[in-house]
Amino acid sequence: MGPRSRLGVFIAVSGAISVLALVAPTEMSDPVVLLWSLLCSVLMITAARRHRGTTRRTAWLLAGAASLTAIGFLVRGIHGEMVGEPQPMPSPADFIHIPAYVLFVLTALHVHRSRSTRRDLDAWLDAAALILALFIMMWVTFLGDFVLDSSLDPGLRVLNSVYNLLIYSAGTVFLRITSTPGHRPVSYYILGVAGIAYIVSDIAATYSLARGTGLTLAVALSPIVYGLAAAAIRHPSAAMLAVPHEEEELRVGSLRLFIVALTILTPLITFGHDGGRVSSLVLICSASLLAGLVVTRVVRLLRQQQEASDLDRALSTELAQLAALDSASAIVARIPDAAERLL
Template sequence: MAHRRTWFTAASLAAVLAYQWTPDTWVQTVCYDVIGFAGVAAMVVGLLLHRPARPLPWWLLLAGQFCYVGGDMVAAVMRRWLEMEPFPAPADYMYLVGYALQAAALLMIIQRRPRGGDGAALLEASIIGAAFALVSWVFLMKPVVLDNELTLTGKLISVGYPALDLLLLALLARLLAGRGARVPAFWWLASSIALTLGGDYVWAFTDRMAYDGSTVFSHLLDAVYLVSFLSCGIAALHPSMRRITDDDATTVAERLGPTKLLLLTAATLIGPLVLAWQAGRNDGRVDAAAAISIGCISMFLLVIARMALLLKQVQIQAGLLEEQADVLRELARHDALTGLPNRRAWDAALSAAVTRGARDGSSFCVAMLDLDHFKRYNDSFGHPAGDRLLKTAAATWTTRLRRSDLLARYGGEEFVVLLPDTTAAQAVALLDELRAVTPEHQTFSAGIAVWDGAESGHTLLERADRALYTAKEAGRDRVACAPDAVRAGTAAMIS
């Protein structure tokens, strides 16, 4: 199917290029209609081939394209065969119905797209819509309303073209600014609508300025519409066309990037540029002052609303980043396996305890614990069992400690305990209690050191570590106090 789509695309572009050399006769009309209906036929084939779950928007798009091409054919028949060019003509009604059908299809597609970020997308589409509404009113609609030679029906038809173009433009901007997967069919469809709008605005402005374009200009403008028809057909032929109208879990958040910011800036400058153009053309007199004022005020308010929404998004993101930073800080201070404070948190707590003791004269103990024969346990039962032992032991010991005590994982199977306002005897009793509840009938050795009121935290921990090795050398499964604790008034003991 891919190669057939490629051949269709290549053949279509070749046909559009060949059209540029057709004479302004029935040959040109037939070539134009054949190429246009080829795009419609491609849409039919794509719909029957891919069968989207929600085909209605695609059928509406197809009907709209048919009305466009059919309207061109009807207009050509009246001009070339009947030699009539009435206004309004039957072709005008077909064109307007085509616009309405395509607008309805775009609206349905927008409703099926992911809903996140609707506020920003709606504001951005409104800014672009307001800018083009001002241009359309000043240059296209107002002259028609003031034209006394047109009938009421003629005025409604003439105003209907730029009004429906404006509606399509707003819906296209909303579709492009919103969320959703950017699949190939999406871009082909968006290009088709954009080309139609571009051709309409070029034709409308040249017609309003009574510009009698050359045959080359006419052919080039026809080519824009033909490529639009064919782009819609290629969109329908692509397998990704189903994702445009069907539920799609994949979303892409469209941010306020440089390109979008440039487009919005250009849109907001349209009002002042129209004002300057009218003032320069009419010696300082502005005919559409009220419309320009309303347009500028509307765009200004919409820009303020968009900036307020952007500021809100920035604040939300800043809050999320702060929450993530808190989580990261918490993770950086806690051991991933046991959930206990890690060595970094322990160093900070020990330093704070030394500082507090030096300030208010309070005393404290530190203890180092080492699970006995932990390597042998790992070798016998496996590392997952060893991890479970560490986690269970940490949780069990924590339940036996006071709220003011701090148990931390120092590394491997080693743990440290900070015991504020605790004597050596009290610390030994507490460590013996912890040994008794160690899970899996395992044991540990521990060394205790009491702060002497002047030493650093590093020196204090070294004394506790030496006491730990004393307990190990004495046969493990026991608690030993550092010798300095005896001189502080507590008897050394091994239990």
């Protein structure tokens, strides 16, 4: 079976199990989802053993995160049967799931460091602004009510905040990877879709805690996350996943600037949702921090444009002066001074 056929099998099986999770009773679908998660974890471990070089560590980190998450699902299910709740929280499973989240963050960081050979503060500012805008939207729509509800168990609220902090951290690094120059093989895009599904699934799980609905979506996305992650690690192009592109210039596309510009509108949207009132100090601080990130990004962009303009003028001046010289020896003598001025 070729790579495309294997990928098709993973997608088909993952999609079928996701549909089952949406339409079938939980007593029927949950065991199937769990078995698929465990199977994909085993497949990822066997694939990680075959990898070499930088990708080997990436594969092992991802396989470890997936395996711990699947085991956590199993432990939480057993705990739920014992206490009579479908998804108990806090639970002993949290001692397994939190390290799994940490491994997911470490996986994203490792991929970023492997693919990126240059420091790019602007890309980090863009990613942080977008994630902060997402946090503000979540805080106003459902997260704030949940965290500030004093009638809920404090342990539950603190634990959920820890999970959210980890998923926001992973999301920031994930967005940073998307703006990193480098080889983008098929496995890169497969893993990217899996990462998006993972983040959406976690947000749906948080929403289910706050509103009592949405857990079905989180469970339904789980097979897709596992299937695509396993397919990405087992794909032949995975060997190129962590290979940087040394000669590619860092570019800021119009779409990236447009998305970052939209983040500044997030506080206005949230104020409208809240009837024009600021409901929490957290929202005020977050909106202020978001504005600071966007302003810093714009200032740095304007400064870079000014530096590029100054360099262009200096280069034109030096070329004109070199062209005015009447001998080759004078041009050669002038070159060191010209290079020093430009550099």
